[in-house]
Amino acid sequence: MEYSSKYLEKAVEEISGLPGIGKKTALRLALHLLREEESATQHLAQSLLDLKEKVKHCKSCGNISDSQLCDICAHPGRQKDLVCIVEDIRDVMAIENTGQYKGIYHVLGGLISPMDGIGPNDLNIEMLVNKVAEGQIHELIFGLSTTMEGETTAFYLFKRLADFKGKLSAIARGIAVGDQLEYADEVTLARSIVNRVPYEKSIEQNS
């Protein structure tokens, strides 16, 4: 494609560099910005610069934060000896939305993925190992995805945390609430049978 303006071409090139956005979508977005008020583009550009410049990482858990310590780590009501290990802030937000978790998090910032060139050193793992070595943690929960990368990362952490004396757990895998058994895949169904819970506990959670 040949663009009639090199600024348009440059903008399309930059926008299509974002993941999941192709040249056609980028051109559509650029033309949208051209039609809008100038202030809309300025606000967008400024918000991106601010994002990159001002966002910090919590020095305790690695989560995205505006201050040295994120709101969750700084909250006095949170159980500091219960740590859930997650991939990124989206998982933190998903678990927070349930309102069922009272501990703190440890955000790895990704998963081990040799295919994408991401090794253990690219992740926020040393901070976790150091935190565990301090001996204040009572339970560690693996809250990672059940993908190849998630399982690899969990296994690597399991090895690295061999000296951990507390309880190690993983979030439960099973049939989603509202799902029908016949449509569940075999692996999930098998896990949900092996890891069955007492019936009293199950009905307690439904009410």
Added chain:
Amino acid sequence: MEYSSKYLEKAVEEISGLPGIGKKTALRLALHLLREEESATQHLAQSLLDLKEKVKHCKSCGNISDSQLCDICAHPGRQKDLVCIVEDIRDVMAIENTGQYKGIYHVLGGLISPMDGIGPNDLNIEMLVNKVAEGQIHELIFGLSTTMEGETTAFYLFKRLADFKGKLSAIARGIAVGDQLEYADEVTLARSIVNRVPYEKSIEQNS
């Protein structure tokens, strides 16, 4: 959703203001930028600001351009008395890619769409009426989409250009090259029969 950083929240809000991008995609893009080099975000933001600040509209055809006159209008080899009326720069690029058109364009910058609050005054129509009034144009081609908005715009232009003495034409509608007749919709098939072309002309174009 509650974000742990107000800068992240602001960026997600701005990005999801773009057409076709929701909150989840916006968060994914923002997290991508956070993981990338700072220069990547700076280049993206700068390209958006440049786009809005430096891109001009050709004073002859209304197309996006870096100078007063776009490359097509400024080209000495282009037939200045043959004008194709199109919706926006994407249509110009599509027709240019065929390499079959030697005339110039007139870019409306949109289509009449009462549903979206776009009337004739929001489009680049006066410039076209003035250009036609100068009496230098020999043929006007309607190159608009066959949508309700496209047809409405074409009809409005047809009325406004009632004094035009030259030839008025519209791009041909018919079965796409490579398509099978049985799968074509009735309206398209009907038009392709009514507007049939001499066989010799048809095979000439195939070779």
